Amino acid sequence: MVRGSTQQCDEKRLKKGPWSPDEDHKLVAYIQRYGIWNWSQMPKPAGLARSGKSCRLRWVNYLRPDIKRGNFSREEEETIIKLQQKIGNRWSVIAAKLSGRTDNEIKNYWHTHLKKRLNNDKSNRVENTSSETETFLVDEEASKASLLETSRENLSPSSSGIADEIDHKPQITEQQSICDTFGELQSLWTHSQVTSTAVEDSEAMFVDSAGLTLSTAADQVWLQQEPIFPCGSYSDDAHVLMSDYWVNLGVQSDETNGM
DNA sequence: AACAGGGTCAACCGCAGCTTC
DNA sequence: AGAAGCTGCGGTTGACCCTGT
Structure with a gap:
């Protein structure tokens, strides 16, 4: 060849x-x-x-x-967080669910904004939980269970912590120039x-x-x-079906877990 | 005004899966 | 059948920008 x-x-x-x-x-x-x-x-x-x-x-x-282009809306942020928790770093699948957003953009946004917010939120909650229950959580197993519960709360998109901490500081000039x-x-x-x-x-x-x-x-x-647009990856039926598969898989697992 | 440090994001790299020869 | 090419994906990098000192 x-x-x-x-x-x-x-x-x-x-x-x-x-x-x-x-x-x-x-x-x-x-x-x-x-x-x-x-x-x-x-x-x-x-x-x-x-x-x-x-x-x-x-x-x-x-x-x-x-x-x-421009800033992500709260709905978009919540969708990203939700899907990331469900299907992991499958940015192309997540991008397929957010029309007009690219996998690269979502990936960047996740690493620079959302990941940090989730981590902050998580550590704040862990701090609160440990101080409040300090005297009660004596044995290691109980401590682990508490952390597990905390992360479960953080995984929930309806969790007040995530949504409330979304930073809405105006970035008009940046957005405009873009x-x-x-x-x-x-x-x-x-x-x-x-x-x-x-x-x-x-x-x-x-x-x-x-x-x-x-x-x-x-x-x-x-x-x-x-x-x-003949670049089919974003409109092509098979791709949409695949992304639906992953998302539905996540939804199904939620349902079976009673989320 | 100048510098340092951190944040952001466009672009690159390497890999995997599929297709073509 | 298998080598080579093509495409798409996710991780990583580095240049640029912003902010604080």
Whole structure:
């Protein structure tokens, strides 16, 4: 097999690090025109010196037009906490339940906000419990039982501790700046005509170098007024079914446990 | 004003599972 | 059948930003 030989040579020249607005425009314009057909082959005809993986990540986590930016709502936070407790760090499954949120965003939010809050809440409760019951919890078993009960309380989404401690300090400027930048990209989607010359320039290269014919289905998809997103991982039925499976599994186990 | 420390988040890395050849 | 490629996932990193001193 020699399929990977040229790819390995190319990888040495690939750019890494933050994406420039120009790169973003190239990727969006290319996907809008041709759809997503093969991440590893796409960068070259799109005029990008990036790995397919990098392009995919940029698209999925930042450029997709259906991405919701800004702060998480209380409902979203509760959903994340609830699902994380039920199914663990299955961020893609959790993301599937929160429309417009990416797994990376949820994962980051969990590590930077929610995890800390849960830990603080847990330690506060442990402190309270141990001071209140200090004289009674003499033997080790009783102590363990108490801790178990405390963590059970914390696992409950209706627990007042978690919800009440959610920090609502305003971050308007941050949110606005994100929205401003993202708005520029979003505006790309409102144009029915692709204006990027990069795509026009690379069109011939696409056909020549890759030796592929554009699928008519993909062409039609991207000629439609309303964007349709062929990256199926977020809308694809099988994926939704799988995420439902995990969530339902959690719900079922709750029911059997009488939660 | 300058620096240090902590927080945030975009991006990378490595791996696993599936598909293709 | 098995090697190689592709895709997606979760963990981790590092640059940037903010806040306190």
